[in-house]
Amino acid sequence: MKVEDSFTVAAAPDTVWAFLTDPARLLPCVPGCDAIETIDPTHYRAAVRIALGPIKTRFNVEVEIVAQEKPHRIVSKTRGEEGGKASLLAADNLLRLVPTDGGTEVHYSSEAALTGRLGKFGFGMLKKQAEKLGREFAERVRAALETEPAGAGQA
Amino acid sequence: MDDAIDPNRSVGRSANRLELREKLTGQAKYIADLSRPNMLHAAILGSPHAHARILGYDTKAAKAVPGVHAVLTGDDFPDGRMGAFVKDEPPIAQGKVRFIGEPVAVVAADDEATARRAAQLIEVEYEELVPVLTPEQGLAEGAPLVHEDLPNYFMVFDAIRYGNVLSETTLSEGDVAKGFAEADIVVEGEYETPAQAHVAIEPCGALAEIDEQGRVTLWSANQSVFRVQANVCESLKLPMPKLRSLTPRIGGGFGNKMEAHVQPLVVQLAIVTRRPVKLILSREEDTETVRVRHPFRIRMRTGARKDGTLVAREIDTILDGGAYGDDSPGVLGYSLLMSRGPYNIPHVKAHGRLVYTNKLRSGAFRGFGNPQVSFAGESQIDEIARRLDMDPIELRLRNAVRGEGPWFLGQKLASNGFVECLETMRAAAHWDERRNSSPTPGKKRGFGVAAAAHISGLLGTGAIVRLLEDGSVVLNTGAVDIGQGSDTILAQICAESLKIPLDRVAVASPDTDGSPYNWGTTASRVTFTTGRSVALAAAEVAKQIKELAADMLECAADDLELRDGGFVGIKGVPEKQLPLFLVSIQAHWRRGGPIVGHHTWVFDRPTVDPKRAVVSGLPFRQIGVYSFAALAVEVEVDAVTGKTEVVKAWQSVDVGRAINPRSVEGQMDGGFAQGLGFALTEEIVFDNGRVVNPTLMDYKVPTAKDVPFHMQTIIVESPEPDGPFGAKGVGEIGLVPVPAAVANAIADATGARLRKLPMTPERVLTEMLPPETDDDAA
Amino acid sequence: MSDRPAITLTVNGKDCTVAVDGAETLLETLRDRLSLTGAKRGCNQGVCGACTVMIDGRPMRSCLSLTANCTGSDIVTVEGIAPNGSLGRMQAALEETGAVQCGFCTSGMIVTAEALLRDNPHPSAADVQAGLSGNLCRCSGYRMIVEAVLLAAAGGGESA
């Protein structure tokens, strides 16, 4: 299942990069996420609440930064599981920042696979839900960056 | 129906199933209905990855769950390898996982819920590998290997194998370049068919029990107790006498239960726990982990002269074999053998490659590769007819293989009712007057035909017929009745051979201890090959009866005959006869011992005539005899949505001799319905190797409302000298022509030529009306 | 673990008391506790129809019915369609037409068809096709099963 989209932020790529690589500032933008734990600069751990229609569950996920090229692209892997491994999530993600007039275009794509009990739930709906979460994330990132005083993130 | 029943005539009569009453009253026992004292229940942990190395297991938490008796991983299994053509499959994933859902660990516990809960607590450490998700990826330069050990695997034939290619087969006759040069028109196309799920309504399962000597008795949903025995013993490195394989009633097979599913897992659990262990797959597990019909990509071109004479055909196919070899090399070879179709085409070249991928294995499924190539071939015949403005039945008649053929590669046909099939189908369907009625408003109506041939035969069979003290008979063949009715048909052949009423024949349940070898209920073979063994074994019994009766009646054995109702008497002297029970008693207590007839038989006429054909990589030397069929369908395509409905169907089938006409119709009806699903709705969808639609909510098979009630079968009888009473097989052929007939009817209705299955409303509408033409909606 | 209250239901005319967890389905109770294995598990999602039984006079999916929710209900399974040794009209008609192949769908098919005939004594073929559309059969292509229902409706296959 591939999810991809892009959004534009009125901030320079460096600013966006700094924001997206700072767990503390990123945290409030991730829907359903209460904490991000930094294991080391390329490994993070988080718990995410997910609601899929009648299903309400939590995934424990680990994100590994596989490659990065500041401030252009981040390649990462997400691996997660529900409690008791009823479902497993695996995603390969690519984030690209492209400078535009007065801002940055953020492209993201993720090739994700969900196996186990939730993998049996309507495939189309999962993708919609993932897209929706992506849009919420984008909305929050933009809101955060565009309302922040200029340069706040560069400290 | 033939209601005036002569109890002494069994062949040609639509006798009821021997086991009918138990099925009508809910008493028939299938694998899930069996249980043994102290039985444990098993559950599987499946792989979440399509391709990964297994680095280690942690089973502590699972073992600590109260009620859990064993937790086994790949480390706890012997490292044997099983497979019908290539020994490439371990009993459980070892070292590597090769498809999502592949069992990596199993648990036995007091109940199913506990076993499932414990299975989820098993930790497996993986190193993910790049998966091969399509055959094209598998063929690419530098592709990761699904089986690094392929060159070292034992194979039962001299396969051409390299990289991810498990088998490459090439068959040719004549000179295709020359043939195409002679053609006035050439049709060419690329065809695609999906993975289809068998959906036997009974999911797979098995129950194993071990005795104090360490011998295991195994009941399982299967199509061959002998293939079960071979697969379990090979994969678990178990001496064959250590395993006895039995069968309960089977709730449909269609190929899904031919090779192994969970049998090695439950046997190993029984060995380790020393207790009976049962495992019944859920519908989703069955769909995700057992096997599917091979997806094919077929490039085909066919050349014809202006007068409709076919001159050349060339086929190139790629088969998605999935993660293990299973029956795949056979499917490849057989599909190519069938790719010429039942036509005389002088110049033919067929080439195919079978590629490993990191997906659920493909295997045997009713039709065995033939429905896929027939979809392409019979679509092209239709296109040629359209291009030449010829009637499609006429075109087929003009090119039909007649008389003794030969078939592609040179085998001569001893029976051939193909032309009669086409003609009787044409008459039944009122084909020439088909446009006389008007279609339903809002629907585009079309008519399509397709033809098919299919073999019945292959490999070893035997039969033992034993005369009981009272003159009745017990028949033991080892052939598993998977629901298609073979027990009844074999009993009919036996009864008729001995001139005794059908109710005097009992059929022994297959048992690897006591039954003669039977390769399996597959390849439309049981009536033809096992039936032949039954007839020969019964003849042996008749011979012994006559020898003994000759002494008792003081005459020559040659002067004796079997008489209706269970008698043996002197020819021409009606009053001189003995009931069989007297002969049997004499045998049991006085002389020679009980009368037992035993016969084995295998079809052994060669498939290839080396003077005609050039062949490489073909996995069989002799295959069987040919049944024929012709099908016409009437479809209605919804002009608004593109949804296709088949409203009527007429099919003719040459079965040599219908031992049980109603069972013949049952096979043809059922094959048609399964073919209809393949044509219109059924497709296992993979997403990065994961089966997206394993449930019956998402994977849709036809319901009573989707299959036409108006479905007529005409039985053609062109007796096969090798067959019992002239009979040939009918188990698969009904499915074979359906996709092409429907595609041809859609083309007739709408002008749209569909080359990809299933022919969903979306695909039909897209071909019917290119998207840009849309706004003038209905 | 929750407590397992004992509940009573009538199965094929007999009162049965079972102690079940709230999540236990009637299909499990029938098969595992009452040894009535005529109803089959084909999908456990209510799609295939092999588990169909009569609950309070209506055919329902036993795999979608929770036993604890059937307290006091009257259940009839294929084993209870006709008294011992005899066949109901639908069973007799299936015998007559030879529609049965593997038999795995047969129990559910019989229960559904019995109710169909009760509600619509003179169905058309299309009525029967619609009425049986929730009972999957992979062997027969349905034609002979539909014929059997029509035969039963016509009074054929009436049996001892």
Add this chain to the structure above:
Amino acid sequence: MNLHRPTDLADAIRLLAEMPEARPLAGGASLVAMMNARIVEPAALVSLARVPGLAGITEEQDGALRIGAMTRHRETASDMRLTGGRSILRRAASRIANPVVRNMGTIGGSIALADPAADYPAALVCLDAGIEIAGASGTRRIAAKDFFTGWYETALQPGEMAVAVHLPPAPAGSVGAYRKLARIAGDFAIVSVALMLGAEGDRCTTLRVAVGACGPAPLRLPEFEAKLVGRPLDALDIGALGRALAWIADPVDDVRASAAYRRRVVPRLVTDAYERARRKHEARR
């Protein structure tokens, strides 16, 4: 897991309020299927089987029909009071799954699950139905169009349950059409269209069109419908409404069909449903 079988509505509501992890159990056709697949594992169930007053269809003083939450699809599919424009609901009910499942499934259970591809949502939104909801703080009623809020999401708050559907009288002389495209008999819809048409002579007086299975909730464009009201039936640009509905559609790509196909089929099915309704109207005159 405990199954509670309260015998009055207040008890049921109280149980649901006391146990936030409990779920109400109606016919079980969807919930038990999901439990069997371990997709949901509720801590407790509150069965509505013995709650009086929840099953059945009753006529109210204003001519509205009240369909209790526990009314089975079978009953809704055969209630002959559902005529004229309201026949849409009867037809939608008759297309759900198959006869056996229709003996089990209920309207309340179906709408509470809010599967976007189910048959009721579009029909109810087309019919301007109201949903009666009960909770610890009493009952409230909201319009069907506000009830379906997202993918499998509804306006039900924790502890609340839908207790009835209210169908207002359809305009006199209105007719309905329900067009469902599905792969196989009884499958969920690829696209469904519910359309109500009222006319005086040749002039359209009412037009309502709701499209199902093409987004998180049924699609409707009341302002666009209003623009077409008053037009002559044979000069009413139904295709434009269909295209507008396709434009706002947000369908899924799944095993039933692609999103692109669903969008493409919407105007075609809307037009076809309109033509069917128009023929019914003509036949009445």
